[in-house]
Amino acid sequence: MEPGTAPSRVLSLGLAFMALIWVSPFAWLFTNAFDPAATGRLAIPQSIGLENFASAVSGNAGQQFLNSLLIAAGTATLSVLVGIAAAYPLSRLRIPGRNAFLWTLVLLRMLPSIGVLVPIYFAAQRGGLLNQLGVIIALAILNLPFTLLLLKNFFDTIPIELEEAAYVDGASLWQIVTRIVIPMSRAGIAVVWFFSFTGAWNEFLLPLIFSRVEAAFPMSVGLYAAFGLQGAIDYGFLAAFSIVYAAPAVGVYFLLRRNMNTGFAGVGVKG
Amino acid sequence: MRNQANPWITSNLPLLGLAMLPAIILIGALVYFTVWAFTFSFTDLALVGRKSVEWSWVGFENFERLFTRRGFLESLWTTIIFVFFSAIVGQSVLGFLLATALRGTSSTLKTVVEVCIMLGWLLPDIVAAFLWSATTSQTGLINALIVVPLGFRPVNFINEFALPVVTIANIWKGTAWSYLLFSAALDSVSREVVEAAKIDGATPFQRTWLVVLPIIRPHIATNMLFITIWTFTYFPLIFAMTGGGPGRQTETLAVFLYNQSFSRGNLGFGSAISVAMLLIVGALSLIYLRMLREPK
Numbered sequence: 001m002e003p004g005t006a007p008s009r010v011l012s013l014g015l016a017f018m019a020l021i022w023v024s025p026f027a028w029l030f031t032n033a034f035d036p037a038a039t040g041r042l043a044i045p046q047s048i049g050l051e052n053f054a055s056a057v058s059g060n061a062g063q064q065f066l067n068s069l070l071i072a073a074g075t076a077t078l079s080v081l082v083g084i085a086a087a088y089p090l091s092r093l094r095i096p097g098r099n100a101f102l103w104t105l106v107l108l109r110m111l112p113s114i115g116v117l118v119p120i121y122f123a124a125q126r127g128g129l130l131n132q133l134g135v136i137i138a139l140a141i142l143n144l145p146f147t148l149l150l151l152k153n154f155f156d157t158i159p160i161e162l163e164e165a166a167y168v169d170g171a172s173l174w175q176i177v178t179r180i181v182i183p184m185s186r187a188g189i190a191v192v193w194f195f196s197f198t199g200a201w202n203e204f205l206l207p208l209i210f211s212r213v214e215a216a217f218p219m220s221v222g223l224y225a226a227f228g229l230q231g232a233i234d235y236g237f238l239a240a241f242s243i244v245y246a247a248p249a250v251g252v253y254f255l256l257r258r259n260m261n262t263g264f265a266g267v268g269v270k271g
Numbered sequence: 272m273r274n275q276a277n278p279w280i281t282s283n284l285p286l287l288g289l290a291m292l293p294a295i296i297l298i299g300a301l302v303y304f305t306v307w308a309f310t311f312s313f314t315d316l317a318l319v320g321r322k323s324v325e326w327s328w329v330g331f332e333n334f335e336r337l338f339t340r341r342g343f344l345e346s347l348w349t350t351i352i353f354v355f356f357s358a359i360v361g362q363s364v365l366g367f368l369l370a371t372a373l374r375g376t377s378s379t380l381k382t383v384v385e386v387c388i389m390l391g392w393l394l395p396d397i398v399a400a401f402l403w404s405a406t407t408s409q410t411g412l413i414n415a416l417i418v419v420p421l422g423f424r425p426v427n428f429i430n431e432f433a434l435p436v437v438t439i440a441n442i443w444k445g446t447a448w449s450y451l452l453f454s455a456a457l458d459s460v461s462r463e464v465v466e467a468a469k470i471d472g473a474t475p476f477q478r479t480w481l482v483v484l485p486i487i488r489p490h491i492a493t494n495m496l497f498i499t500i501w502t503f504t505y506f507p508l509i510f511a512m513t514g515g516g517p518g519r520q521t522e523t524l525a526v527f528l529y530n531q532s533f534s535r536g537n538l539g540f541g542s543a544i545s546v547a548m549l550l551i552v553g554a555l556s557l558i559y560l561r562m563l564r565e566p567k
């Protein structure tokens with residue numbers, strides 16, 4: 001099909017129309033978020049202001065933003081640290097049972113988290129971990145199979161010759177790992193960290209059953225609790241809150257998109 | 272083999288073992304939780320009250336309840352409908368059509384469409400739920416732009432057509448993943464094969480159906496495997512939009528599990544539901560993995 005022919009033009013129009021439909025739900029979100037007198041209706045705002053955003057980052061809402069940040073950064077950092085420590089030996093050692101362990105990871109990666117929800121809740125309740133630390137640990141546990149498999153794959157691509165050369169020059173294991181292996185897979189580690197961060201940032205179910213008080217809610221639960229209320233709903237505030245909540249998750253992807261190529265292809269023999 | 276040649280590794284074996292310990296403990300915990308889910312399903316453990324401490328074994332009673340009491344089978348049926356229409360018909364087919372259609376178009380249009388559908392995928396579940404509740408409400412976008420201008424009374428979609436609304440919301444949210452996967456798959460189909468079929472006189476439909484689809488069969492199986500499992504166990508979107516209601520119209524298994532475990536407090540029965548879900552997911556995975564392996 002040559003570009004510019006009639007069917008191709010109809011197709012392009014159709015696709016453009018579909019893209020428009022796809023983003024149309026956002027119209028409501030933005031008109032309400034920037035309208036200080038928003039009523040929840042779809043209407044052109046009479047006045048435009050940032051009051052909604054101001055209230056979406058202060059008070060309880062601001063606290064919930066910090067909670068989300070803490071949970072997401074904590075989960076990502078914990079699972080990446082634990083993952084790196086285990087991925088290097090897994091990548092370099094031929095220990096008996098290694099393949100069985102890797103297959104277990106693949107299976108666990110497929111395990112739906114809702115299937116182990118009750119035992120996780122029960123364990124956290126017994127351990128006095130129905131709080132943010134508990135959420136971080138639980139999410140790190142659920143996230144670890146994925147992190148570990150990806151990090152091992154990154155480490156596999158680092159040529160062993162580099163490590164040999166460093167060893168010949170008298171580097172210790174610690175120096176080899178911190179000066180060669182980690183810097184060379186930096187981009188990959190960043191990708192894994194951001195993936196884990198976004199996953200934990202979006203997480204709703206675990207914080208929902210783990211958090212008892214409004215001050216401990218992350219933004220997902222806070223937003224749910226606010227729009228689940230019947231009666232007087234402050235739509236302007238909720239719309240602004242939604243945008244503040246969604247922005248990091250969306251932004252990280254576009255950050256990641258450029259990093260992705262270096263992450264998966266750039267780890268090479270360039271050294 | 273490899274470690275014999277690497278003295279910095281062989282001389283540090285205890286240290287490396289120690290480094291693996293935290294991961295082994297956490298993975299062990301996950302395995303332990305899975306085993307626990309099976310164990311709990313044979314008890315009458317409760318969230319609160321006496322039975323949260325002094326629970327007892329009840330044998331297969333929870334599993335009998337799955338089939339004799341109302342709830343589970345209805346939820347299973349709702350889930351099957353939800354998965355079929357939102358994941359298989361919606362996300363897969365739409366994702367494939369988009370990937371096919373966008374191959375011939377300009378790169379600007381392609382980027383615009385990609386970014387638009389990615390926005391749905393990237394949006395946190397609860398924001399998507401909020402957005403779709405608002406869009407389908409009586410004063411929302413659909414009523415304001417389509418229903419009212421056509422002279423009809425505004426419809427409260429989320430109450431009257433709850434299952435279709437959550438199905439569409441999930442298609443909106445999830446199509447990007449299938450699109451990206453099929454887009455990559457189509458890139459792997461060599462041009463020569465398609466051209467050869469064209470020269471042999473195959474229509475565009477025949478080229479897609481008889482040439483392209485068999486080649487990308489493993490990708491189709493992979494896509495099916497993941498989106499079926501995800502949609503089958505998907506919780507936040509439906510829960511936040513409808514809570515399973517009105518009545519039980521949108522109570523999928525994940526919502527049913529949550530309601531039984533944490534609203535009613537029947538952790539034992541909830542575990543039986545999760546065991547049933549794990550078994551169904553396992554069976555589905557086996558079917559798709561077979562599909563992945565055996566070439567036609």
